[in-house]
């Protein structure tokens with residue numbers, strides 16, 4: 001199995017979502033901060049990259065890779081940092097962050113200022129696909145990152161990102177379709193979408209949006225000889241969406257354990 005090592009790392013991280021693994025007295029701690037459209041996630045790793053704790057919050061302070069609510073974003077990072085410090089019994093001083101590929105310098109700075117405003121020195125700014133590939137470790141193929149607002153495509157050759165694209169169709173659009181279909185408020189649709197028990201039922205409802213995402217991927221990878229596609233990002237947690245992609249693209253599609261955690265873990269690994 002191609003993703004065995006990635007899956008082991010992600011499982012280890014999942015196990016500290018609630019149960020903190022305490023650091024030794026002088027153990028160095030790495031922190032990754034993922035400022036997303038839908039979630040802000042902080043990951044703490046100890047020596048040898050052993051997961052220690054994770055904190056996250058649903059937040060709408062970033063849109064299309066831009067920080068749209070600076071004060072709100074900083075407050076959330078402060079809160080999550082405080083929670084991590086309390087769980088770990090240690091102060092945290094620095095972090096790595098990631099930005100979507102192609103982010104302009106001014107926008108990179110706004111991500112950095114949010115995190116520094118929350119009291120963490122930013123020691124590394126990665127691009128998101130490179131961070132994700134720090135976990136996946138693939139040499140060639142495409143990484144498809146479907147988050148809240150966008151579908152991102154990165155083509156890798158010899159372990160390096162050689163092409164990137166980002167288009168505005170993401171998890172938000174699945175929730176909008178569910179809200180319309182079931183005649184429920186958006187927030188309720190978000191929860192419905194995250195309820196694994198309902199995934200089989202909702203898949204046919206959201207299939208057209210998933211096919212649109214797959215068509216975006218197809219258009220962007222068509223100029224490359226892609227023999228494997230790897231899915232990351234929270235939207236890929238939807239059970240069965242990988243099959244819709246594989247049927248549409250006729251390319252093997254691989255989904256790691258908990259695609260939501262791949263990039264946040266990769267950011268912390270890169271710090």
Ligand code: ATP
Pocket residue numbers: 035036037038039040065146147148149150170171172190193194195232233234235236237238260
């Ligand atoms: P972006 O990458 O667009 O900046 P982000 O980094 O916040 O956004 P992620 O955290 O990767 O994106 O994913 C968020 C999206 O994943 C949201 O739309 C959320 O509803 C969806 N999501 C999270 N968990 C699940 C789940 N278990 N099942 C289905 N969808 C999920």
